[in-house]
């Protein structure tokens with residue numbers, strides 16, 4: 506008789522209870538489900554990147570401090586010298602570092618619902634208690650509920666995405682500042698969609714010692730590279746830095762990100778194209794009576810439509826992949842989320858949706 510245990514005797518129960526983060530297969534699909542930038546880099550820039558690859562010392566570990574890349578980020582994102590930068594393998598990894606760092610017994614990680622699902626998932630990985638405060642029906646912050654939850658749970662950390670995913674809206678900045686002032690813990694503002702919004706809380710960093718800000722290159726056109734960053738005071742980042750695995754940002758990510766950041770005009774032009782497509786899609790979708798559109802400052806649009814799951818399936822049959830949020834949260838009943846793609850992709854989506862909306866009751 507063997508005396509070793511089954512996985513379910515060894516693995517933590519909350520991990521056994523999880524279902525893995527599901528990424529649907531997308532080969533041959535018009536892929537409008539993951540907030541990717543649909544545009545490739547210009548070929549001259551791609552050739553420069555190819556040359557970087559040829560010349561790279563792959564046999565060596567990457568620069569553990571990524572000093573050169575950080576300098577480029579500082580310049581491109583206009584980050585003050587007063588603030589430190591921590592780099593992650595995507596901002597997901599930064600969320601994980603923060604959650605692990607603050608996960609004392611009984612500590613709470615607080616966010617809103619619906620929000621980016623990784624806040625809750627990573628809280629589970631890091632063994633920290635998660636509290637999700639519901640947004641209002643129109644997805645604004647419920648300040649009273651937030652203040653009550655802060656008083657009750659005394660969260661070590663609060664995560665707020667600005668603009669929010671999956672809803673697309675910017676929360677009211679004054680309300681966020683009230684929350685920052687009310688909590689004794691840290692507040693992480695996740696600005697993954699900054700390029701598509703005309704707002705940022707980066708200028709508030711100097712004023713609030715418990716405020717930290719996250720950005721990522723993923724939604725800007727470099728999702729495949731995996732690079733996220735946290736900006737904040739040295740007093741906080743020096744501790745998170747100790748938990749960062751030494752070579753978490755690989756050599757190609759460092760070199761390519763630095764190269765592309767020396768051409769930020771390219772990324773910003775693409776973001777502008779996405780924003781103007783977003784406006785066009787709003788106009789078109791607004792003509793479909795059954796659809797309720799929610800405002801977006803991101804590169805995606807959330808909408809409500811009767812029989813959303815059926816609509817989602819019909820789009821999928823036509824090789825158009827968006828995100829079905831129906832059933833993921835009570836406030837998202839019959840909601841679908843579409844990423845803004847190329848003009849051609851968006852036109853195909855809009856036409857297909859229009860036809861489906863006319864067919865279904």
Ligand SMILES: *Cc1c(COP(=O)(O)O)cnc(C)c1O
Pocket residue numbers: 540594595596597598621666669670695697720721722723728732733
């Ligand atoms: C997509 C997304 C991220 C993930 O960014 P990566 O840098 O690709 O890990 C983080 N936060 C929010 C709110 C997102 O929507």
